[in-house]
Amino acid sequence: MAHVNRIEPDLQFIKDLQAAGGESLKKCYQCATCSVVCPLSPEENPYPRKEMIWAQWGLKNKLVGDLDMWLCHNCGTCSDECPRGAKPADLMAAARNMAYQHVAKPAIMGKLMSSPKYLPILAGIPALLFLVAWYITAGLGTPVDEYGNVLWRLVFPIMFIDLVFGPIALAVAVIFVLGVRNLIKIFNDSPQAPVGGVPIKDVLKSTWQVIKDQILTHTKWKECGSDNKDRFIGHLGIFFGFIGLFIVTAYVAVAYWLSVFTDLELYTPMSLWNPFKILANVASIALIVGLVLMTKRRLNLDDAKFKSSYYDWYLLGLIWVVTLSGMFSQLLRLADAVGFAYPVYYIHLVSVFMLFAYLPWSKLAHLVYRTVALGYARSIGRDPKPQA
Ligand code: SF4
Ligand code: SF4
Numbered sequence: 165m166a167h168v169n170r171i172e173p174d175l176q177f178i179k180d181l182q183a184a185g186g187e188s189l190k191k192c193y194q195c196a197t198c199s200v201v202c203p204l205s206p207e208e209n210p211y212p213r214k215e216m217i218w219a220q221w222g223l224k225n226k227l228v229g230d231l232d233m234w235l236c237h238n239c240g241t242c243s244d245e246c247p248r249g250a251k252p253a254d255l256m257a258a259a260r261n262m263a264y265q266h267v268a269k270p271a272i273m274g275k276l277m278s279s280p281k282y283l284p285i286l287a288g289i290p291a292l293l294f295l296v297a298w299y300i301t302a303g304l305g306t307p308v309d310e311y312g313n314v315l316w317r318l319v320f321p322i323m324f325i326d327l328v329f330g331p332i333a334l335a336v337a338v339i340f341v342l343g344v345r346n347l348i349k350i351f352n353d354s355p356q357a358p359v360g361g362v363p364i365k366d367v368l369k370s371t372w373q374v375i376k377d378q379i380l381t382h383t384k385w386k387e388c389g390s391d392n393k394d395r396f397i398g399h400l401g402i403f404f405g406f407i408g409l410f411i412v413t414a415y416v417a418v419a420y421w422l423s424v425f426t427d428l429e430l431y432t433p434m435s436l437w438n439p440f441k442i443l444a445n446v447a448s449i450a451l452i453v454g455l456v457l458m459t460k461r462r463l464n465l466d467d468a469k470f471k472s473s474y475y476d477w478y479l480l481g482l483i484w485v486v487t488l489s490g491m492f493s494q495l496l497r498l499a500d501a502v503g504f505a506y507p508v509y510y511i512h513l514v515s516v517f518m519l520f521a522y523l524p525w526s527k528l529a530h531l532v533y534r535t536v537a538l539g540y541a542r543s544i545g546r547d548p549k550p551q552a
Contacts (some may be wrong), residue, residue, distance in 0.1 A: 168270040173222030177262075182221055182256045184278065185473030186258035198242035202299045204235060204297075206546055209356075211235070212242055219255055227317035229350040231546065234530075234537030235258045239395075241471045254471055260530060261475045267350070267533065268343045268524040277525040282410050282473055290517035294510055295323055305500045314497045315433070320513065322420045330417075332521045339524045344536050351540050371539025380505055394457040401454025402483065406449025415440050433497070451487045455480070479527045485515040500506040 168264070181189065196215060199210040211232040218226045236256040243253040265274025276282040298304055298319055305319040345364070352361030377383065382400055422428050434441040459480060462472045489512035495504035523529060 169219055174224040175222055177186055177224040177227075178219065178222045180278075181255070181258050181262060181298075183187070184258040184261040185471065185475065186255040187471070188249060188251040189219045189255050190250075192220060192246075195247060196370070197245050197247060198252040201245045202236075202242050204237060204365075205232075211308045212256050215259060216250065216252055216445075219259070225325060227259050228258065228263050231351050231537055231541060232357055233263070234534045235541055235546075238547055246469075251466055251469065251471065255477075256470065257473065258412060260533075261473065261527065263533070264525050264527075264529050267346050268529065269346075273522065274525045276479070277522060278474070280478075283478075285465055285520060287514065288317060290514045290521070293328070293376070293517075294320070294513050298506075298510065306506045308500075308502060313501060314500055314502055316493075316509055319506055320509070325513075326417060326420070328517070331518070332517070336520060336523055340529075340532050342426050343406075343529075344532065347533055347536060348540065351537070356544065356546065361394045362540060366543050367536065367540050369539075370543040371536050374535060374542055377430060378538060381513070393462050398454045398457030398461065405433055405447045405449075405454060405487075407449030408443050408450065412440050412444040412447070441489060448487060448491055448514070451483065452491075452505065454486055455487060459484075464490045475527045482515060482519055485511065486519055491514055 178189075194213060196213045198216070199205055199213040202210065205211050213229075215227060215230060215233060218230070233256050236253070238253055238257055240253045243251045246252055260386055261278070265271050265278065268274060278288055295304075301321065301324075302319050306314075309315050309318065348362070348364055348367050349356060382396065382403075386547065419428075436442075459475075462476065462480065465472060493505060493512050494511040498506055499505075519526075519528070524532075
């Protein structure tokens with residue numbers, strides 16, 4: 165008797181995928197043009213055609229556990245060439261958006277990040293927290309020091325900031341560690357995995373190689389076949405801008421505690437010529453350049469071929485708010501514009517909270533998950549096809 169494979173479509177998953185950005189997936193008629201033109205897809209078992217049919221059939225487990233969706237760099241070549249306007253690049257992005265909910269726990273956070281209707285809750289939590297702190301420290305007033313200078317710590321003491329963001333950093337790190345472990349387990353359970361799976365330490369070793377060879381140099385972006393130079397430079401600006409600001413933030417946190425427990429005087433605000441201050445300003449400029457280019461690209465996308473999802477705009481919008489509020493709060497502080505400086509700094513803190521506390525469920529989480537997936541792909545020899 166012939167073997168029968170019973171397919172059990174998850175209809176809700178199809179609807180969720182469409183809501184997460186894959187709204188045109190049903191137009192696909194499986195011609196495979198997308199897999200042929202994709203500049204990164206391997207010769208064997210290529211993507212994204214197979215993902216299109218898994219999506220149409222509602223095969224949630226296959227799609228959520230798919231290694232290949234992380235190898236896609238969203239260049240859009242497949243959507244450009246698709247004769248049906250099925251937008252396979254959008255489907256691959258939507259599948260990644262769904263995977264954030266599946267991999268990072270608690271999943272309820274992924275749900276809250278999936279729709280604008282939950283935005284008031286996500287923004288309301290830090291907005292209330294920092295408002296209460298402001299009320300306690302200054303009665304919502306705008307205090308200055310004895311020289312008439314604006315000082316953030318008069319309203320938001322550094323110890324309070326550390327007490328908020330320290331545990332958040334720890335929690336995000338733990339969620340990512342567990343998420344990466346989940347992801348590797350999912351890959352090891354998939355048909356692509358070698359017998360017995362790949363040990364975590366081998367995946368991490370390959371991941372380190374990927375960081376050195378691909379992530380820092382953005383080589384896959386160059387190979388991605390996209391003639392969109394703006395996208396490449398924009399992503400580079402945002403990537404290195406974040407790294408620069410991360411270094412400065414870590415320095416400020418450590419410097420404060422060194423000042424408390426030693427004779428070193430490393431208090432903020434730093435002088436404009438302090439190397440860390442210079443790094444902060446250069447990183448902010450890199451971020452602005454990246455944001456302008458990425459936003460311009462998104463606004464100019466041809467709707468018939470690409471559609472930006474809520475996940476795209478949430479992240480882009482939030483990084484805009486973080487960057488502009490950070491730059492303007494500095495300028496307003498230097499200008500001693502007391503009435504405006506504190507409210508803008510308050511907005512900055514709320515947006516920074518939203519960026520980092522919800523990071524494992526946002527599109528920015530691809531920084532971790534894609535890197536590990538590329539490491540896994542390398543460890544099983546699933547390298548992209550060579551360029552012609
Ligand atoms: S997504 Fe488009 S190009 Fe790819 S198989 Fe479907 S119809 Fe063909
Ligand atoms: S978006 Fe680019 S990398 Fe991703 S599947 Fe399409 S062609 Fe390939």
